[in-house]
Amino acid sequence: MRDALVAAAFRLFLERGYEQTTVDDIVALAGVGRRSFFRYFPSKEDVVFPDHERCLADMTDFLASGDGTEEPVGRVCDAARLVLRMYAENPTFSVQRYRLTKKVPGLRAYELSVVWRYERALAEYLRARFAGRRDGTLQADVIAAAVVAAHNNALRSWLRSDGQGDASATVDHALGYVQSAFGTAPPAPLVEQPEDVVVVVSRRGAPLWRVVQEIETTLGRD
Amino acid sequence: MRDALVAAAFRLFLERGYEQTTVDDIVALAGVGRRSFFRYFPSKEDVVFPDHERCLADMTDFLASGDGTEEPVGRVCDAARLVLRMYAENPTFSVQRYRLTKKVPGLRAYELSVVWRYERALAEYLRARFAGRRDGTLQADVIAAAVVAAHNNALRSWLRSDGQGDASATVDHALGYVQSAFGTAPPAPLVEQPEDVVVVVSRRGAPLWRVVQEIETTLGRD
Numbered sequence: 001m002r003d004a005l006v007a008a009a010f011r012l013f014l015e016r017g018y019e020q021t022t023v024d025d026i027v028a029l030a031g032v033g034r035r036s037f038f039r040y041f042p043s044k045e046d047v048v049f050p051d052h053e054r055c056l057a058d059m060t061d062f063l064a065s066g067d068g069t070e071e072p073v074g075r076v077c078d079a080a081r082l083v084l085r086m087y088a089e090n091p092t093f094s095v096q097r098y099r100l101t102k103k104v105p106g107l108r109a110y111e112l113s114v115v116w117r118y119e120r121a122l123a124e125y126l127r128a129r130f131a132g133r134r135d136g137t138l139q140a141d142v143i144a145a146a147v148v149a150a151h152n153n154a155l156r157s158w159l160r161s162d163g164q165g166d167a168s169a170t171v172d173h174a175l176g177y178v179q180s181a182f183g184t185a186p187p188a189p190l191v192e193q194p195e196d197v198v199v200v201v202s203r204r205g206a207p208l209w210r211v212v213q214e215i216e217t218t219l220g221r222d
Numbered sequence: 223m224r225d226a227l228v229a230a231a232f233r234l235f236l237e238r239g240y241e242q243t244t245v246d247d248i249v250a251l252a253g254v255g256r257r258s259f260f261r262y263f264p265s266k267e268d269v270v271f272p273d274h275e276r277c278l279a280d281m282t283d284f285l286a287s288g289d290g291t292e293e294p295v296g297r298v299c300d301a302a303r304l305v306l307r308m309y310a311e312n313p314t315f316s317v318q319r320y321r322l323t324k325k326v327p328g329l330r331a332y333e334l335s336v337v338w339r340y341e342r343a344l345a346e347y348l349r350a351r352f353a354g355r356r357d358g359t360l361q362a363d364v365i366a367a368a369v370v371a372a373h374n375n376a377l378r379s380w381l382r383s384d385g386q387g388d389a390s391a392t393v394d395h396a397l398g399y400v401q402s403a404f405g406t407a408p409p410a411p412l413v414e415q416p417e418d419v420v421v422v423v424s425r426r427g428a429p430l431w432r433v434v435q436e437i438e439t440t441l442g443r444d
């Protein structure tokens with residue numbers, strides 16, 4: 001019945017417009033009573049975003065399920081990917097909703113409050129992981145905001161392309177930018193990966209023999 | 223008259239609560255008609271945030287006033303400082319509003335939409351500055367979100383301390399974190415600053431003579 005209500009609502013929103021559709025119209029088309037509607041959806045706005053509550057719960061569960069040793073920035077990026085997956089499960093519906101939301105200011109406001117709740121979930125996780133760290137809450141808030149912005153930039157770009165293309169790859173690329181700015185993956189140990197890159201930093205004024213000595217040591221050649 | 227309306231509104235909001243205060247109550251206390259209220263404020267919510275429109279306009283003007291050579295991340299940080307300044311101009315009012323906004327969900331939603339508009343202003347500026355750059359819009363959106371999150375983290379911490387302490391220093395510190403993650407100060411030209419740092423990146427497998435040649439070239443020694 002829940003799915004039938006969503007389907008009826010979207011059919012009317014697209015035919016008549018969101019503002020011109022009442023809850024009575026929706027329940028009439030779905031063939032159910034008003035009570036049934038409000039059992040599933042607190043308001044007309046909620047029927048536009050029927051899966052966010054479940055997705056928020058999934059995100060919270062996912063973040064709580066770690067053993068606390070995961071790299072934190074990567075972990076919140078993975079949590080953000082749950083949102084993308086929800087959108088990508090049903091491209092046609094997601095694209096329709098995107099177009100609808102752009103046109104209706106009330107839905108934009110609703111969406112902002114949903115995005116805020118995702119951002120808070122990520123920030124709370126990071127705050128806990130960064131507890132005791134100097135500037136832990138600052139870093140948590142900034143990284144959570146950056147992850148959400150990157151995710152949404154990629155999501156919008158996919159939605160604007162009418163759900164064509166590889167949504168996951170687009171989001172991975174966007175989240176990669178955030179991870180490169182804030183990521184704390186430990187550097188690969190030099191000895192075990194002989195083909196990796198060596199970086200030598202030197203003051204310009206240092207004598208050349210000193211620089212060469214430094215490189216020789218780093219490269220492990222005497 | 224505008225200030226009198228704001229003062230009357232806040233006196234009533236604090237005495238009776240926001241929801242329990244009507245526009246009629248506010249105009250009665252201020253001794254003006256309803257029309258005067260709506261000339262200044264489209265809705266009751268707007269009287270809670272009387273300075274954001276001016277601040278948004280100031281921010282847009284500030285961002286448009288550059289000559290396009292400013293370091294972009296520093297520039298949006300400076301733009302965000304305009305918001306802080308607005309709050310810091312009147313600490314008592316800002317703290318009262320902070321407490322009110324925390325209690326009233328409708329005001330939280332309004333505030334989210336205001337924050338979103340600030341973030342878009344910063345992102346639009348960065349998008350223009352990063353035009354033609356690969357991933358320019360992605361970087362613009364992420365950096366704008368990070369700047370807003372850092373600013374708001376610092377602002378909230380100052381508001382929670384009842385407006386005690388140095389708001390500017392707190393915000394500077396928070397924005398410094400974003401600048402350290404994303405700052406794009408152009409590298410100093412090699413020739414003109416002989417004391418700067420030289421970075422040489424080399425594949426570990428590269429022959430030593432090739433690495434030394436590279437360093438000699440970089441250092442400008444033949």
